[in-house]
Structures are given as C-alpha cells and as structure tokens.
Amino acid sequence: xxxxxxxxxxxxxxxxxxxxxxxxxxxxxxxxxxxxxxxxxxxxxxxxxxxxxxxxxxxxxxxxxxxxxxxxxxxxxxxxxxxxxxxxxxxxxxxxxxxxxxxxxxxxxxxxxxxxxxxxxxxxxxxxxxxxxxxxxxxxxxxxxxxxxxxxxxxxxxxxxxxxxxxxxxxxxxxxxxxxxxxxxxxxxxxxxxxxxxx
Amino acid sequence: xxxxxxxxxxxxxxxxxxxxxxxxxxxxxxxxxxxxxxxxxxxxxxxxxxxxxxxxxxxxxxxxxxxxxxxxxxxxxxxxxxxxxxxxxxxxxxxxxxxxxxxxxxxxxxxxxxxxxxxxxxxxxxxxxxxxxxxxxxxxxxxxxxxxxxxxxxxxxxxxxxxxxxxxxxxxxxxxxxxxxxxxxxxxxxxxxxxxxxxxxxxxxxxxxxxxxxxxxxxxxxxxxxxxxxxxxxxx
Numbered sequence: 361x362x363x364x365x366x367x368x369x370x371x372x373x374x375x376x377x378x379x380x381x382x383x384x385x386x387x388x389x390x391x392x393x394x395x396x397x398x399x400x401x402x403x404x405x406x407x408x409x410x411x412x413x414x415x416x417x418x419x420x421x422x423x424x425x426x427x428x429x430x431x432x433x434x435x436x437x438x439x440x441x442x443x444x445x446x447x448x449x450x451x452x453x454x455x456x457x458x459x460x461x462x463x464x465x466x467x468x469x470x471x472x473x474x475x476x477x478x479x480x481x482x483x484x485x486x487x488x489x490x491x492x493x494x495x496x497x498x499x500x501x502x503x504x505x506x507x508x509x510x511x512x513x514x515x516x517x518x519x520x521x522x523x524x525x526x527x528x529x530x531x532x533x534x535x536x537x538x539x540x541x542x543x544x545x546x547x548x549x550x551x552x553x554x555x556x557x558x559x
Numbered sequence: 560x561x562x563x564x565x566x567x568x569x570x571x572x573x574x575x576x577x578x579x580x581x582x583x584x585x586x587x588x589x590x591x592x593x594x595x596x597x598x599x600x601x602x603x604x605x606x607x608x609x610x611x612x613x614x615x616x617x618x619x620x621x622x623x624x625x626x627x628x629x630x631x632x633x634x635x636x637x638x639x640x641x642x643x644x645x646x647x648x649x650x651x652x653x654x655x656x657x658x659x660x661x662x663x664x665x666x667x668x669x670x671x672x673x674x675x676x677x678x679x680x681x682x683x684x685x686x687x688x689x690x691x692x693x694x695x696x697x698x699x700x701x702x703x704x705x706x707x708x709x710x711x712x713x714x715x716x717x718x719x720x721x722x723x724x725x726x727x728x729x730x731x732x733x734x735x736x737x738x739x740x741x742x743x744x745x746x747x748x749x750x751x752x753x754x755x756x757x758x759x760x761x762x763x764x765x766x767x768x769x770x771x772x773x774x775x776x777x778x779x780x781x782x783x784x785x786x787x788x789x790x791x792x793x794x795x
Contacts, residue, residue, distance in 0.1 A: 370587060377586050381578045386571050411590025412597050466570045488564040516563055528562050
C-alpha cells in the first residue's frame, strides 16, 4: 500500500475515532446491557472492521457502517458457544419486580435490557437511544420494517413491565391519558404483526 | 418522546472528553493488524483458487484425452485407435521394418563339440554353443558369451518343456521332424517354438529377434535338435 494513501486513511480514521467513539461506546453499552467490558470489545471489533473497509465506505454512511459492525459483533458474540451456554453465578441474577423505589435506575434498565433477545434489544436501542427511523433500523438489522416495528413494540412492553414506576417516570406517574395510549399503540402494532404472521 | 426514549437518554453515559490519544492509537493499531490479516487471507484464497483452477484444468485435460468429447475434432480422435494400441502397432511395424532391413542370420552346419542335454546339427552363422544344463542348451554369437546358464537374453535357447504345461499354445503351426509345432511371436524378444519330438519329449526353442529369423528358419533349426538322455523335463 502506498505510504500517502495509508497515512490518509489513518488520519481520517483517527479523526473519526476521536469524534465518534463516545457515541459508539454509548450504543454498545446499551447493546451489551450495561456490561462495559463487553461494550468495549464490541466497539473495538467494530472499529477494526471499519478500518479494513475504510476505502469502500461512503463518507456519508460511516456511522451506519460502524453501527452495523457493532450489531454484527454483538450477534456474532452471542452466537459463540461460550456465551450461549449457561454461566454459573454465586447469586441468582433474577430479581422480582417490586413496588419499592429503585435506587439504581441504570442497573434496572440494563437488567431489563439483558432479559431481551439480542435483536429485539438492538431494535429498541436503535430506535429509542440512537433515534434511528424504522427504515434506518431495518437497514442496520438487515430485516424488514415490519419486523422492526413488532420487535420494538414487544421490547417496549417487556421493558415497561420490568421497570419500576419511579425509574420509568421519575417526575411522577403519567396521566391516565398518556400511558394507555402508548401501550395501546404497541398492542396495535403487535396485533397487526401477529395477524400478518398467521395469514 | 416516549418514556423509554427519555429514560435511555437520561441514563446514557455521555463522554464529552472523548477518547484519549492512547485509545485512538490502539484502535488504529488493531485496524492495521486486521488489514494485514485480511490481505494475507485474500492472498491465500487467491493462490488456492489458482491452484484449484490449474488442478481442475489438468484433470479436465486428462479426461478429454482419455474419454474424448462430442465435438467433431474429438470424434475424429475417438475414431483413432487408443494410444496403447497405436503404440503396439507402431512397435510391431517398427520390428517388422527392422527385421526386413536386417538380413536374417543363415543357418550353417555345426561341426563343433556337442554339449550334454541336446545335440544340434546347425547353428546360426558365427554362433556357437555356449553352455548347457539338463534343462537348457544355450547358443550365442562368438565372443559375446557370458556362459551363464540362467541368462537367456539374446541367446538361442533350447529348453525342455515343463511337465506342468499342456498343449502347444497359440501361434503359427509348423512341423518339426514331422511333429506338429507352434511358433509364437514375442515382438522385440523374438520367436518361440514349442513342439514334442518323436519320443514325446517336450521342447521349447527361443530364438532372439537379433537372428531375424522367419518361422521356417526356426523350424529348420529345430529339425537338427535332438534331446539326449541327459535332458530332463522342467517343472513349474
């Protein structure tokens, strides 16, 4: 590889890492359900793949490529036999939902995310953390928009069921008009998806 | 903004400081290593593909050479005799041509010392008795003898037939002293004549190709061969 081409790639890559690594790390932390070591692994893997593909990646879609690499790394990691097998823990990781006030909202959210399947978790993270559209999320997950909608809807239901009210609504419970609408919206999407699936 | 979106943004870690230079350089180093590995993998894949292509081409060439194809050119090739047959034909033609070009060595009366086992009346001109056992009499060109009773190559050999062999075999039929005999052509090795003498004693005469004899010349030589009481039938 000619030296000037290589150095140009290196400089551009350096600049990208400096400005975007934080955002990738934030997404990866949610994808890894709060496991920051796993998140660091995902980011490193994604950036490594990005560097290799750098000349082929359009400058306008670098973020999309990096996110896709992140998701692939997550799914690849979950496919490995080690992570598929059960792991022994000294304490039972599950805990029941209580009406008590949570003192650690972050831990509760990540625990709720960990209970979701990886692709469902990825759908809700891309939609509600990265603020991607349904189309962008479908492209990142390499699935249909309908799948994104149904996966996100299911994820929202499970998250809301798992989280204590004060974490979900720290400023107070929603009015009667708010929550049911949100829940109804999710239920409608799920119903539509199920009808299509059974048709 | 939904409650979940709000919650995610609330708890999401924000790293305003950005990564340290060490972290950036480490990412760059990993990327470079991955690129080197990628190049290496591509090179290996390309070389394997090239090797496979060459191997496939070689196999295909062999198949075409052996089986042929449906094109007119291949059909023409198929109409030709197989390579081995052609080679054999060429060899026979070559031998015949060689025989025709070289004059046969004439038979002359033998006046020298007879050896145990067989007596001979005639020998090829310039040849003499070399050695004999109870099972074989060997005659070769003068000055070209190794006197090895077990080395028959290039020699005119008179052998007793094995008791395990029955019949005269296949070939050209001749008569030796009124007895039926069969001459077989062994190509470059020469001719062989199998017959039973008047006493029923089986004899095999091997005439090397260097004599360039015809069947009749071989039969004429056999007419002058007589087994003595020392000759014993072979076994095996």
